[in-house]
Amino acid sequence: MHVHGSPKWHPETLAAHSGVGQDHSYGSVSTPIYQTVTYQHPGENLGPYDYSRTENPTRHSAQEAINRLDGGQGAILYGSGMAALTGLVHTLHQGDHVIVTDDAYGGTYRLLTDVFSKFGVTSTMVNTRSLDAVESAFTPATRLVIAETPSNPLLRVSPLRALAEMAHSHGAQLAVDNTFMTAVRQRPLELGADFAVYSATKYLAGHNDVLAGATVCRHEEQYALLNELTNATGSILGPWDAWLLLRGMKTLAVRMDRQEANAVQIVQFLSQHAKVREVFYPGFGNEEQDLLQKSQSSGTGAMLSFVLHEPSQYVDLMNALRLILPAVSLGGVESLITHPFNETHRELPEEVRWELGIVPGLMRLSVGIEHVDDLIADLDRALCALA
Numbered sequence: 001m002h003v004h005g006s007p008k009w010h011p012e013t014l015a016a017h018s019g020v021g022q023d024h025s026y027g028s029v030s031t032p033i034y035q036t037v038t039y040q041h042p043g044e045n046l047g048p049y050d051y052s053r054t055e056n057p058t059r060h061s062a063q064e065a066i067n068r069l070d071g072g073q074g075a076i077l078y079g080s081g082m083a084a085l086t087g088l089v090h091t092l093h094q095g096d097h098v099i100v101t102d103d104a105y106g107g108t109y110r111l112l113t114d115v116f117s118k119f120g121v122t123s124t125m126v127n128t129r130s131l132d133a134v135e136s137a138f139t140p141a142t143r144l145v146i147a148e149t150p151s152n153p154l155l156r157v158s159p160l161r162a163l164a165e166m167a168h169s170h171g172a173q174l175a176v177d178n179t180f181m182t183a184v185r186q187r188p189l190e191l192g193a194d195f196a197v198y199s200a201t202k203y204l205a206g207h208n209d210v211l212a213g214a215t216v217c218r219h220e221e222q223y224a225l226l227n228e229l230t231n232a233t234g235s236i237l238g239p240w241d242a243w244l245l246l247r248g249m250k251t252l253a254v255r256m257d258r259q260e261a262n263a264v265q266i267v268q269f270l271s272q273h274a275k276v277r278e279v280f281y282p283g284f285g286n287e288e289q290d291l292l293q294k295s296q297s298s299g300t301g302a303m304l305s306f307v308l309h310e311p312s313q314y315v316d317l318m319n320a321l322r323l324i325l326p327a328v329s330l331g332g333v334e335s336l337i338t339h340p341f342n343e344t345h346r347e348l349p350e351e352v353r354w355e356l357g358i359v360p361g362l363m364r365l366s367v368g369i370e371h372v373d374d375l376i377a378d379l380d381r382a383l384c385a386l387a
């Protein structure tokens, strides 16, 4: 209980105490799993909970933990990151327009182009690193900017403070997909954003065992609206999954420290490897991007990507790795390698992938908590085995 209400604790402390002190019945340190659909109520009066789609104590506890971590005015938890993004777009109306980072997660693109376009919400993919490009993409109907920074999979950095100001000057709101950084590295609401959106499946939960999504709101009215829409649409997170998320969040800060330290060493290793043409990591090799990342984040995270000199060797590379698993997803304790061109970003038209730099030789690596020497040895052996 000591954490509650205190604005002074560091994010690391808040993360470690996720869900602690929430059990008013027995004082259990860990939040219990309230595996119930409904709640008894005496007489006509409903209690604080009446039906678990509307509210559930385990989910509530996890929502509070995420909200506290991001410093928001309310958070909603969803069944996946895509459900969180869907919930956000549900706040719009027919005829509204969205601007979205051009190399954002492929599923974000698919949601806007394949689903919401049918309901009259239009979108434009823009290089959000360029304020000129963003400025010229605004229309009188633009109500929402979705920025992903660092982006997936090219780890490009967009200027959040300036984007927030620009969105507000056009009467729009800024949502930041903060999946790669989390609030222990980057704090979108403090940089002026209206929403921090997460695939909580990734670093927040951290163990590749639960799908979850979250949106943290800067303003109470936005929270009230999202809450109402989520109750209406029903895309909530179940109590077991909310508990797994809470359990994972407790170690978020130490996992991120370890994963980031590993990633920094792997970037150095790969950038000197003869089989690797180019390495992407936030700010790496680009002074302007580096300064920007430092001005809005307290670290660089644990996602990186690299381009093979010989693109056709990507399958051989994945097959030759023994420790790093070829699998989509990211942010967990185990290191995973992905081929964005054919996997995470296949929703983008091929010419758009090429234009963005999502080329066939590009590999994305989510660095885990293993010993870094083992990770480097695995990569070295597999890369050297390529013809």
Ligand SMILES: Cc1ncc(COP(=O)(O)O)c(C=O)c1O
Pocket: 080, 081, 082, 083, 105, 107, 148, 152, 177, 179, 180, 198, 199, 200, 201, 211, 212, 213, 329
């Ligand atoms: C940056 C980003 N946002 C959103 C999502 C979607 O999240 P989920 O898979 O939890 O629906 C992902 C998934 O990979 C992602 O990487």
